[in-house]
Amino acid sequence: MFTGIIQSVGSIQRIEPRGGDVLLSIAVGKLDMSDVQLGDSIAVNGVCLTVVRFDKQSFDADVSVETLAVTSLKNWKAGTRVNLEKALTPTTRLGGHLVSGHVDGIGEIISRRNAARADQFTVRVPQSIKRYIAHKGSVCVDGISLTVNAVNDDCFELTLVPHTQAETNSGAWQAGTLVNIEVDVLARYLERLLQAGEAPAAVSSITESLLARSGFPGAR
Known part of the structure; x- marks a missing residue:
């Protein structure tokens, strides 16, 4: 999850076709990568991507066919400027709103x-x-x-x-x-x-006799 508060503007360094999908390499600008680990999520122009390689200046991410189909990523090229945000943590200020990184x-x-x-x-x-x-x-x-x-x-x-x-x-x-x-x-x-709509009420397995056998006062 993300907040929609952009932490850095980066740029696309390289787009490599990989058998129908692509591998992106993204320069991170001022984004602090000191706490990033492999497998972390970073939102790139609102698209949640998984870090598969990183250093202090950049990271790589795989992009699926589905993501290419439903986002503007298919129009990106080397040099395209992109908004970056690392996934929120329990101590993150929620200055925007809850964002999933799943583009509609x-x-x-x-x-x-x-x-x-x-x-x-x-x-x-x-x-x-x-x-x-x-x-x-x-x-x-x-x-x-x-x-x-x-x-x-x-x-x-x-x-x-x-x-x-x-x-x-x-x-x-x-x-x-x-x-x-x-x-x-x-x-x-x-x-x-x-x-x-209104779902039918579920039939409860908790009965008065069960409560009485379990020692609840007032049940008989």
Whole structure:
């Protein structure tokens, strides 16, 4: 799990095809690798990847066919700037929201316009996930935890302050930029619960006679 608070902007060093999937090599920028171990998870533009090799300046990760199919990773190339976040720990400040690193779809930046010292972005999402985007709700865009300012059918609005743009790759977003979208995990579970409807009550094996035999007072 992650928080959506970006810790570093890195860059793609190398993309090696490996029999249908790929091996990524990523320069980590200022990301502290001193506590990283093999098998750890690092979110790269919101995609949870497993570290298979690392040093102080970079790490490698395998990317499956499924991940290539559902994320913007298939469009990356050497030099692409990416947002990086190490997995949270029990002592991590939860400054954003709970993010799984499992991308739900690819969005597209439709417009960018000035809003005082900030910039306002309009993002279009696939029809399959638009129902999860809520006004003033949380959404993860390229790994960044952001608040939705407005929703209009399959588009939503974001306002990014200068600090966010300076510390992430969002400063380079323009109309046509493709971004990874992960909706709030609570919205997905809530939908599943509503779809399931009211389940029939389970028949309990705890009976009054069982309680009496077990010595509970008042049972007979």
